[in-house]
Amino acid sequence: MKKTYLFIAAAIAGVLLFAGISRKAEAPYGFRKGTPEIKSITALTFGPTGVLFIGDSQNATVFAVDTKDTKKEAAKAYDVANIDAKIAEALGTTKENISITDMAVNPVSKKLYIAVKSADGTPVLLTLNNKNEIAPVSLKDVNYSSVELNNAPAVDAKDQRGRPLRISSISDIGFADGKLMVSGLCNKEFSSSFRSISFPFTGKQEDESTLEMYHTSHGRYETTSPIRTFTTTTIDGKEYLVASYTCTPLVLFPMDELKPGAHVKGRTIAEMGNQNTPSHMIWLKEANQSYLVMANSSRPAVKVSLDDIKQFQGSLTQQMPTSGGTNFTRLPYEKVLELDKLDDNRAVVIQRKANGDIDLWTSDGKNI
């Protein structure tokens, strides 16, 4: 009898022992291991150390992927002329058959991540190391999680044949203070959506916020214009979302009010000119001053000093046919297609040159 107990005890001890040995370290941020089904990569931004957020407009989903690219490295300048042709060559095609959809610098490793779409729609994620070498990023068997952005399913689910599904196209994503922010627009109604989503993702759908602002180019208050690009900043100890729209007003929204379902009123602080779409915003330092640098589709890139933004106390509520509000400086860079911060002073830029070439370069700490 005693022997039986001993055997049972030994067996239990054995199970516990092996259970202890075989227990895998849990993936952080609620990640699971697998291959995310990414249909498109339309926006990239880095979150906590090594976590890359991938905005997938076609899936109306944002994926958070552990890149394991967490080794701290010093920033070196990137410089690749004809970057589109180089990428095309690495992918076995010609530049007409690819487009660069976004770019992000890993703030820890300083490695550059570039999202590319091939002509057949296949999304590709590449990196550029500090020797300007292109390498693929495998998204097979990675630790990841995701959040869906569609919370407006069709009313009638009885007969879905032939109906295109509603999409929430992603115009920009950003990460600050444990929140992933996503701005976008819909393919059926002309409407803007903005979500602030807690990370790690909880799996719970969070409602959009309605953002109201005075559109200085349109000369009226609006809620439906979609935010095209945004960033965040601190003014007098308070966090703000800095957003820009087509035609190009610059608006501040208090971050603490951006809660799911909330209606938030913004303060329009500058108008930078119509018939233009802003594409990217970053903060850089120059002579110990912080500047907001913004890339534009049809106008030169601009910079605005944080001090000027702080000093502009008012809110623009008058139509502005050209430009006005907070002072800004036009930079000698047109057709900046992609822009991200390399370090405090320098930016990585992808620019279409006057001769049509697309070059990747790094700024020298002055002007951009």
Next chain:
Amino acid sequence: MAKIYRQTPLKSARLYTMYGLVFFLLTVLAACKQQHDKKIALLWQDDRAIGIQIPEDLIRDASENRVEHSVKVVIAGKTHVPAILGEFSPDGDMVLFKPMIPLSPGLSYTILQDGRFVGNVTVPINTSQWPALVAIYPEKDTVPENLLKIYLRFSKPMRTGQSLEHVYLLDEHKDTMRNVFLALQPELWDTTGTVLTLWLDPGRIKRGLVLNQKLGNPLKKSEHYTLIVSDRWKDTRGLQLVKTYTKQFYAGSRDEQILDINKWILTVPKAGTPEPLIIKTNAALDHYLLQESIEILDGVGAPVKGNISVSEKDQLWNFTPAEVWKAQNYKLHVNARLEDLAGNNLNRVFDRDITKDKQTNKAYFDRMFVVKDQNISP
């Protein structure tokens, strides 16, 4: 002569044996040669060349590790550039190379091992079914001058990000109109990649805005326009549209009313019948929103199952119930985001100032209707 005749069977037997041997040898040789002749081939999926199959015997040491480090695929004529990014894997008696993106039609590729030429392969230009533009919405020939959007529906997923290079609007003088459509990246394609939403620049449609004053409304009342979708547009397989499509339309008056479901004309069927309920909406509405924004609720508020279709160029909504109608009160339950062709919905007009213009903020609008027994006259 007789001698010869006698010798023939013997000679023939020898000849046959010789032929037999030659045939056997040739067969063996051919069989052996066939193995060596196994050619470099393309692996296809959905009309795309997604890989290159390289016979193992063309490669020295086809072990996975060795192949990965010694074999590279490059665009033909570019032997000194880095290898095309992709993965090698064993595939029967072949080695499969899968690039990150499908190989491009019309391009040739060279396979090298440690600098040694292994072989070439060319991706043929695809000649399967060309894509077509299946529908343009709105279907009506007369549209409001403040038309907000156009949907293009294709038979195959199209190349994205280049719609404005292939879609033009011509004015009455056949001049191409500039800055008519809102340039968006990423473009607004549905999840199947076959339906594109194009907005006529809202900044120009809203009256009083700078762009509206400077450039005018994209469309002007009483004028004719031609929408052109060029056959240069390729689908995701690299095939061009089967032809250039044109649609002519005429700009009518502005639509500037909030949609009112109480103005819709209902044809209500009798109880006990499976006849369709027909709604006449007074004006053409958004093709896709019309199909997904209306449902029928029964007397206790439960959704009624059935089939929805739209007709008469998006002016009629037809609902055929799965079961016969009962004699009771039903409700039309309409999502407020349903829009007309100018973007006006059930809550507000599109062209408005949110601080001045009238608007409601309801998610749904309901309207009751009564289904009566057949023997009760209306």
